[in-house]
Amino acid sequence: MAVPRGRLPLVAAVAVFLAFLCCRGEAAARELKVGYYAETCPEAEDIVRETMARARAREARSVASVMRLQFHDCFVNGCDGSVLMDATPTMLGEKDALSNIDSLRSFEVVDKIKEALEERCPGVVSCADIVIMAARDAVVLTGGPNWEVRLGRDDSLTASQEDSDNIMPSPRANASKLISLFAGLNLSVTDLVALSGSHSIGEARCFSIVFRLYNQSGSGRPDAHMDAAYRRALDALCPKGGDEEVTGGLDATPRVFDNQYFKDLVALRGFLNSDQTLFSDNARTRRVVKRFSKDQDAFFRAFIEGMIKMGELQNPRKGEIRRNCRVANCSPVASRVVDI
Incomplete structure (x- = not known):
């Protein structure tokens, strides 16, 4: 049926409200530390590096693209995986910000890492931590230094194109x-x-x-x-x-x-x-x-x-461990909504 401009269908509106209620109660921020997943997902860092190595073998440029995601993520409201989120009917995502659109790439590499981690340790490793680990591994895999990463971040429940536009510099910056x-x-x-x-x-x-x-x-x-x-x-x-x-x-x-x-x-x-x-x-x-x-x-x-x-820049708001790095767990777009 036709929907008046500016109004959500009833089921969609209810879904948005339920998503809000659902997402409000997600996990609070946690302390960052080296070896955070030692007990809950001991192979996490190996899985990230192995997936990054395969991505580099397919396309050498891809690991550099993934490394840059840390800068574009952490500078906008902290390291919370918000840059990975796709836009929704109710949210303009950071991917479409002026400094990111048609520029940031290789999100599919993060998707593959997340898929492998969800298969091994479902609901444990955050997308925000994946970005941190993958950035380190991009450096190591191309001949740069290695270091221990502090982990334990939550994923944000939302993203903000406006915040990214207001913060991220352009290639013309002095x-x-x-x-x-x-x-x-x-x-x-x-x-x-x-x-x-x-x-x-x-x-x-x-x-x-x-x-x-x-x-x-x-x-x-x-x-x-x-x-x-x-x-x-x-x-x-x-x-x-x-x-x-x-x-x-x-x-x-x-x-x-x-x-x-x-x-x-x-x-x-x-x-x-x-x-x-x-x-x-x-x-x-x-x-x-x-x-x-x-x-x-x-x-x-x-x-x-x-x-x-x-990597210590943090989002003070409550978050979650996203099952899909592109969308909040409780987002109405995560499941099919039927118009009535």
Whole structure:
């Protein structure tokens, strides 16, 4: 039957109300600790790493995409798996936020991890913790450092496109804006530069850099902070009026986690404006970039510290352990609703 604009069918409205009641009473926040699943799901971390390794074998870029989910998740209301949630008729999800839409990818890898964990330990391992473990494993699998992750997070019951739009920076962001964003989350300048080093692996679209090549700051000219030979290479990759979905490596070794990213910034060969600005536009970040370009071990140590600190950002609201990372357990879209 036809439904008046702006009104839910009766059964759908009842389902939304029941979902609200159901989801209100989910588990409270828990203490994070190393080995959190040692008794309840002792194979959890092995399952995550094995699934990530298979994903990397299928598509090398996928693990870098999964690693970036931690940043996009934790910065918006804490590390709660909200970035994984699909939009519903009553919720605009973070996947459709300006910095995420057509950019974040490889959600299916998280789906596969969750499926394997639910088969082995149903209802135990949160999607938020999967993101944390998978991000660590993306680094390890591409040659970077290993570290112990603190686990025990709940999954959020909802997501917010608006919150993501208000928080997440664009590829055009400058160093000053990034410093302010990180400081608001109690993350230092060193944390900012080290965590930006996640761009040691992976690729980005021409869409993210065409303004740098042809109209930096509305000047109608390319970014002056760009090596001439590198700019010519990017001009060929991303010609004006060309396919903006084409991708290029974020550094010269996009499949290896190393400090080449920082060497490229010093050489004015940063792919994204938000990367190059760390060297070109701010003395505080420039000092750290130079140090990491010369000392890979220092970068690795700072990166581990930054990832752990970022992982401590928490959502104070009650949550749950989602059975499906894309939808809250009590969401009406989780089961079929019949219109009457």
